[in-house]
Amino acid sequence: MSNFIPGQPLVAVVQRIEIKKLRQGDNLILGFSIGGGIDQDPGQNPFSDDKADKGIYVTRITPGGPAETADLRMGDKIMQVNGYDMTMMTHDQARKRLTKKNEDIVRLLVTRKSLEEAVKNSMGGYQRQ
Amino acid sequence: MDNESQYSGYSYKSSHSRTSRKHRDRRDRHRSKSRDGSSRGDKSVTIQTPGEPLLDAESTRGDERDDNWGETTTVVTGTSEHSISNEDLTRITKDLEESTPLECKRFVGPVLGGVLSFFALLTPLAFLILPQVLWREALEPCGTPCEGLYVSLAFKLLVLLISSWALFLRPPRATLPRFFVFRCLLMVLVFLFVASYWLFYGVRVLEPRERDYRGIVEYAASLVDALLFIQYLALVLLEVRHLQPAFCLKVVRSTDGASKFYNVGHLSIQRAAVWVLDRYYSDFSVFNPALLNLPRSILSKKMTGFKVYSLDESSTNNSSGQSRAMIAAAARRRDNSHNEFYYEEAEMDRRVRKRKARLVVAVEEAFTHIKRLHEDEVASSPKHPREVMDPREAAQAIFAPMARAMQKYLRTTRQQAFHSMESILTHLQFCITHNMTPKAFLERYLSPGPTVQYQQQNGRGRQWTLVSEEPVTSALRQGLIFSLRRLDFSLVVTVMPLPFLRLGEEFIDPKSHKFVMRLQSETSV
Numbered sequence: 001m002s003n004f005i006p007g008q009p010l011v012a013v014v015q016r017i018e019i020k021k022l023r024q025g026d027n028l029i030l031g032f033s034i035g036g037g038i039d040q041d042p043g044q045n046p047f048s049d050d051k052a053d054k055g056i057y058v059t060r061i062t063p064g065g066p067a068e069t070a071d072l073r074m075g076d077k078i079m080q081v082n083g084y085d086m087t088m089m090t091h092d093q094a095r096k097r098l099t100k101k102n103e104d105i106v107r108l109l110v111t112r113k114s115l116e117e118a119v120k121n122s123m124g125g126y127q128r129q
Numbered sequence: 130m131d132n133e134s135q136y137s138g139y140s141y142k143s144s145h146s147r148t149s150r151k152h153r154d155r156r157d158r159h160r161s162k163s164r165d166g167s168s169r170g171d172k173s174v175t176i177q178t179p180g181e182p183l184l185d186a187e188s189t190r191g192d193e194r195d196d197n198w199g200e201t202t203t204v205v206t207g208t209s210e211h212s213i214s215n216e217d218l219t220r221i222t223k224d225l226e227e228s229t230p231l232e233c234k235r236f237v238g239p240v241l242g243g244v245l246s247f248f249a250l251l252t253p254l255a256f257l258i259l260p261q262v263l264w265r266e267a268l269e270p271c272g273t274p275c276e277g278l279y280v281s282l283a284f285k286l287l288v289l290l291i292s293s294w295a296l297f298l299r300p301p302r303a304t305l306p307r308f309f310v311f312r313c314l315l316m317v318l319v320f321l322f323v324a325s326y327w328l329f330y331g332v333r334v335l336e337p338r339e340r341d342y343r344g345i346v347e348y349a350a351s352l353v354d355a356l357l358f359i360q361y362l363a364l365v366l367l368e369v370r371h372l373q374p375a376f377c378l379k380v381v382r383s384t385d386g387a388s389k390f391y392n393v394g395h396l397s398i399q400r401a402a403v404w405v406l407d408r409y410y411s412d413f414s415v416f417n418p419a420l421l422n423l424p425r426s427i428l429s430k431k432m433t434g435f436k437v438y439s440l441d442e443s444s445t446n447n448s449s450g451q452s453r454a455m456i457a458a459a460a461r462r463r464d465n466s467h468n469e470f471y472y473e474e475a476e477m478d479r480r481v482r483k484r485k486a487r488l489v490v491a492v493e494e495a496f497t498h499i500k501r502l503h504e505d506e507v508a509s510s511p512k513h514p515r516e517v518m519d520p521r522e523a524a525q526a527i528f529a530p531m532a533r534a535m536q537k538y539l540r541t542t543r544q545q546a547f548h549s550m551e552s553i554l555t556h557l558q559f560c561i562t563h564n565m566t567p568k569a570f571l572e573r574y575l576s577p578g579p580t581v582q583y584q585q586q587n588g589r590g591r592q593w594t595l596v597s598e599e600p601v602t603s604a605l606r607q608g609l610i611f612s613l614r615r616l617d618f619s620l621v622v623t624v625m626p627l628p629f630l631r632l633g634e635e636f637i638d639p640k641s642h643k644f645v646m647r648l649q650s651e652t653s654v
Contacts, residue, residue: 033653040650059651091650098654 014109019070031065037091047075056086056094080109249323253349271343278346285353303403311366371396377625384618399601410581419543484538491534492567495527524558
């Protein structure tokens with residue numbers, strides 16, 4: 001994860017993940033759990049590097065669910081959902097964005113530490129900020 | 130000639146008919162000045178020729194005086210408002226208080242009880258003394274056991290005496306309309322006991338001249354024991370049983386809706402009524418008849434509607450139809466009286482507050498004029514001779530600057546009937562004597578106090594009427610409604626049971642109070 005400086009633009013390497021919602025009874029589920037948000041306590045987040053990061057993180061993946069199939073991993077930080085920015089959201093707003101009833105597919109942009117490493121390694125000595 | 134119905138504002142109740150003609154004429158002259166609360170805003174002024182007697186309450190004798198209609202007679206139509214001007218109010222209350230005579234009926238019960246208990250207390254002594262007096266020589270001597278019995282007898286009698294004095298020797302608080310069931314029961318019980326003991330005594334001891342004195346002493350001791358137990362019963366029935374709360378009484382005053390809730394125990398209706406009245410005098414603010422209804426200027430607008438005349442000959446079913454038509458028409462008309470009411474209330478509030486401010490300032494200033502002279506202050510130098518006053522004179526000295534502000538304030542809040550100048554001076558003297566601040570002096574006038582504050586101590590008692598659909602000696606139960614009526618208002622009492630409480634228990638270990646920081650909440654989507 002990039003270092004987060006409030007007020008400065010955030011640069012991160014992201015992966016595009018497309019999840020098709022699964023219909024279970026009356027609900028459309030995605031198959032993972034989120035944590036975090038600007039109204040939550042960031043110090044409790046086990047997945048973030050920077051303990052001041054109040055972004056939305058994936059805390060749990062239901063085995064066999066649509067998220068697992070789409071290669072979402074635990075600890076991912078969700079940067080965008082269907083074009084909407086998720087870095088400055090309350091927990092409830094994030095939940096609502098993900099569970100809109102009229103959307104069948106959600107396209108997420110997620111970032112994880114391993115992505116940065118991968119980019120760094122592949123780019124050699126080129127340091128990104 | 131006005132077509133609107135005129136409100137005289139001064140229709141009197143029929144109880145006034147017994148006042149003398151002189152009073153009535155005086156009242157007539159007073160009436161021509163319009164008073165504050167009643168005829169403000171009236172467009173028409175009623176002039177009454179002094180020769181005409183006033184209309185008695187519900188009579189509308191205007192029909193008989195068609196030739197003078199509109200000139201000299203007041204016609205009371207529709208809802209007649211009963212209102213009394215304030216001077217008449219004080220005069221009436223004085224009349225009523227003085228006319229209830231001191232009744233001897235009040236003392237019959239206690240006197241009877243007193244005689245009976247006196248008789249009962251003397252009986253054991255009589256049992257002991259009579260054999261000694263009558264056949265002393267023939268009695269067997271009785272040693273130590275008798276002395277023990279004497280001592281115990283004496284002490285038990287002493288206890289009986291003291292507890293009777295403590296519990297029952299009190300001036301009666303009220304006369305009840307029916308017999309007080311428990312008290313009668315107890316008196317009958319005491320009477321039966323004592324009578325049966327005397328009977329046995331007469332037959333078994335006096336007749337055959339019993340010689341076993343110890344037996345007689347034991348007999349007397351057993352009577353005293355029985356009396357002690359009856360007194361225990363009396364204590365429980367009369368004093369203790371009604372202490373545990375079982376019902377909640379809602380007491381509402383019929384004229385202005387002032388209400389209070391009280392918890393009482395098991396009582397009969399009449400005893401509950403006395404209980405409520407005891408609380409009424411110290412809890413309810415005093416009844417001020419001048420503060421009753423909406424000002425007539427607002428209400429009168431409603432009644433200046435049209436009258437419905439029926440042209441049919443049949444008069445059987447027309448009255449209901451007519452009134453219904455009138456009510457429907459009145460409801461359909463657009464009615465702004467609430468608007469006027471609101472503005473009038475606001476204006477009244479503003480006026481009261483202004484007068485109150487003036488009063489407070491005047492009183493504060495007046496109190497700064499005097500100060501207390503301490504004993505160790507030397508009599509002042511001859512240059513400034515100070516006149517030393519006693520509280521009465523000091524009160525009179527500082528009353529003058531605040532008198533006007535006080536009178537205006539009392540007029541605005543319609544309290545002037547309750548406070549005469551003499552009473553204000555007395556109160557001022559009282560406050561000065563006890564080093565009270567101006568605010569303490571004013572607390573009596575700024576808010577209407579409980580009724581007991583305005584009572585004169587004349588021991589004649591107050592006449593209340595208990596109105597009830599059930600017999601008044603029956604016990605209270607849920608849903609009972611009775612009312613206590615006085616001449617111009619009544620208190621309606623509703624009985625509600627207190628709910629049964631099911632109390633559960635939950636034990637919390639003091640070591641179980643532990644806290645953690647809140648984890649991030651996790652929502653599954």
